[in-house]
Amino acid sequence: MEAKATKSIVSITRCQDYSPSQVYQAVKTSLEKVDGVHELLRNGKKRVLLKPNLLSASQGPERAVNTHPAVVRALVDFFQKEGGAEVYIGDSCGSLRSSSTNKAFKVTRLDEVTQETGARWINFDQNKPLEIQKNKRAVLPKFKIASIVKEVDLIVSLPKLKTHGLTKYTGALKNTLGVIPANGKKNVHIQAPKPSNFAQALVDVYEEVIPHLTVMDAIVGMEGNGPNAGEPRKVGLIIASTDGVALDAVASTIIGFEPMAIPTIKYAHERGLGTGELKKINVLGAEIQEVAVPDFKKPSSAAQDFAMKYLPDAVFAKFFDVSTSCTSSVYERNCTRCYACVKNCPAEAMSIVEGRVVVDKNMCIGCFCCDEVCDYKAIVMERSTLGKVFLSIAKFLKVERV
Numbered sequence: 001m002e003a004k005a006t007k008s009i010v011s012i013t014r015c016q017d018y019s020p021s022q023v024y025q026a027v028k029t030s031l032e033k034v035d036g037v038h039e040l041l042r043n044g045k046k047r048v049l050l051k052p053n054l055l056s057a058s059q060g061p062e063r064a065v066n067t068h069p070a071v072v073r074a075l076v077d078f079f080q081k082e083g084g085a086e087v088y089i090g091d092s093c094g095s096l097r098s099s100s101t102n103k104a105f106k107v108t109r110l111d112e113v114t115q116e117t118g119a120r121w122i123n124f125d126q127n128k129p130l131e132i133q134k135n136k137r138a139v140l141p142k143f144k145i146a147s148i149v150k151e152v153d154l155i156v157s158l159p160k161l162k163t164h165g166l167t168k169y170t171g172a173l174k175n176t177l178g179v180i181p182a183n184g185k186k187n188v189h190i191q192a193p194k195p196s197n198f199a200q201a202l203v204d205v206y207e208e209v210i211p212h213l214t215v216m217d218a219i220v221g222m223e224g225n226g227p228n229a230g231e232p233r234k235v236g237l238i239i240a241s242t243d244g245v246a247l248d249a250v251a252s253t254i255i256g257f258e259p260m261a262i263p264t265i266k267y268a269h270e271r272g273l274g275t276g277e278l279k280k281i282n283v284l285g286a287e288i289q290e291v292a293v294p295d296f297k298k299p300s301s302a303a304q305d306f307a308m309k310y311l312p313d314a315v316f317a318k319f320f321d322v323s324t325s326c327t328s329s330v331y332e333r334n335c336t337r338c339y340a341c342v343k344n345c346p347a348e349a350m351s352i353v354e355g356r357v358v359v360d361k362n363m364c365i366g367c368f369c370c371d372e373v374c375d376y377k378a379i380v381m382e383r384s385t386l387g388k389v390f391l392s393i394a395k396f397l398k399v400e401r402v
Contacts, residue, residue: 008246008275009035012254012286013238015219018061018070023238027074027215030240033284037242040154040212041083048085049122049152050075051211052110053160053175055094055227057103058375064222064232067158069109071217071238075156076119089114090122090148091178092185094227095344095373101125101182122148125182132208139192140204145179149209157211157244161221161237161251163230165299165326165381166195166368167202169252170227172214172244173264176206186346186369193347193365199263206244206264207273214244216251223255223297228372229379235293237286245274246281253278253288255296326381327364328371330357334378341370341379 011033015026031037052067059065072089079085089110093100101123105111114121124146134141149155159175167174177185192201218237224230235254241247245268249259259276260266269276278288328350330341335357342350342357349363350370371379 007280007282008241008243009033009282009284010239010241010243010246010250011284012250012288012291013240014236014286014291015238016236018068018219020070020073023070023219024074024077026238027071027078027240030215030238030285031078031213034213034240034242037213038082041079041085046083046085047088047152048079048083048154048156049088049090049148050119050156050158051149051175051178052089052091052108052158053170053178054091054101054104054108054110055372056107056375057093057095057097057100058107059228060107061109062232064160064162064220065228066104066108067160067217068219069113071215071219072110072158073113073117075158075215076113076117079154079156080117080119085154087117087119088122088148088152089119090124090127090146092124092146092181094178094185094369095340097340097343122146124148124179127181129181129184134204134208138204139197139201140188143180143188143205144184145205145209146181149179154213155209155211157214159214159216160227161216161218161235161239161255163223163226163255163297163299164368165225165227165371166366167199167262167264168299169248169255169257169262169264171216171248171251172211173202173206173248173268176209176211176244177202179209180205189346189365189367189369193367195366196263198367200267202264203267203271203273206268207271210273211244213240213242214247215240216247218251218254221255221296225299225371229374229377230297230299233293233296235291235296237291243274243281245269245276249276249278250281250283250288254292256292256294256298326366326383327361328359328366328368329380329382330359331378331380332356334376336376336378338376340373340375344369344373
């Protein structure tokens with residue numbers, strides 16, 4: 001789907017809890033404000049793929065790690081009732097283990113959604129892969145996606161509002177990484193080990209499979225050291241748009257970020273894949289100022305926002321890499337020796353020595369894959385010296401709440 005030349009619309013609708021009736025009404029209200037939704041259905045878009053964020057195969061809905069099943073259910077009901085559509089639900093879990101996606105499907109109770117509605121579950125890890133070829137300038141000139149993504153009529157992304165230690169914020173753009181099956185995500189981290197390159201890689205993927213519609217679960221988000229080790233935070237919103245970049249710009253602003261200091265938003269905006277500038281976005285429903293959560297806790301990597309928005313483009317990537325680069329270590333007191341981190345490390349920098357998890361700092365690429373699958377807050381991401389300096393300055397100046 002090509003980015004629109006007209007002003008992008010983002011709708012914000014209040015939703016205080018996950019009761020099915022309230023979520024459905026909020027989703028329906030939000031979608032009715034979004035330009036083009038009913039036109040998409042009327043134009044024969046009868047096979048709809050819902051792509052939630054299933055990061056964890058062990059964390060239930062109450063932990064705010066994965067898209068809540070009530071939101072997924074509301075979208076299934078909407079497209080079945082409003083458009084008579086055949087609905088699919090599909091994803092590939094954040095874990096690199098082959099069994100994780102089906103476990104995530106069950107732990108998030110999406111299996112109940114499919115049983116009750118007749119929607120069809122598609123495990124992207126088991127779906128026939130389709131090879132994508134991009135130009136040589138792309139960070140990911142070649143990668144594979146689940147073929148179902150190209151076979152359906154309508155793609156709907158259902159991200160969760162969360163912070164992220166590597167990309168600072170995770171939303172519509174980051175959620176698209178899940179179209180890459182299982183170990184394919186490992187190759188993304190290996191090919192794009194630096195934070196700025198990883199952000200460009202995410203945009204490479206998004207460019208190939210731009211969703212027709214994005215509906216964000218921002219009823220309860222995750223603050224602090226997201227996307228897995230943070231804490232749930234009630235925000236009370238459903239946010240929707242046909243422009244995922246614009247949605248990310250609005251959602252990140254609500255929780256206190258400077259949108260163009262989020263590298264995925266900046267790069268996608270520059271490629272013309274959507275609108276990242278607030279002044280070019282038409283916000284309908286609740287106003288940003290009314291629903292903003294200024295004290296939303298950021299990951300430690302967010303403390304350099306105050307400097308990033310003043311840097312010229314040529315310096316942005318280098319500064320972002322130096323100030324956010326880190327290596328992982330294990331906090332032994334919390335470690336349960338489940339070894340999920342070892343199994344999920346794309347660089348194979350983690351190993352088991354006499355029962356303990358040991359990290360080879362020279363091999364670690366700071367991709368946060370270990371942190372994303374640790375359910376016990378046993379992973380500590382250690383910042384570079386320069387990153388620590390900027391964190392200290394930001395705290396001293398009280399520029400960023402961390």
